[in-house]
Amino acid sequence: MSQCDTCSNYIYDEDYEDYMCTVDVDEDEAARGFADARYECPYYSYDNEYLIVKHQM
Numbered sequence: 001m002s003q004c005d006t007c008s009n010y011i012y013d014e015d016y017e018d019y020m021c022t023v024d025v026d027e028d029e030a031a032r033g034f035a036d037a038r039y040e041c042p043y044y045s046y047d048n049e050y051l052i053v054k055h056q057m
Helices: 027-035 049-056
Strands: 010-013 018-021
C-alpha cells in the first residue's frame, strides 16, 4: 500500500475511471515521488473522516 492510498487528496475520477491526486504538482515533483520509495509528499493529508466527526461532538 502506498502513501497515496490513505491520502484525502487521492480520489476516484469518474472520467478516467481511476484514482488520481487532486493536488496540482509539477512534473519534477511527481517524478521524484514515483522514483524514490522514501519520498514524503508535502501535500499528504491523512484521510480520516472519523476525526472530523469527533471534533463536531
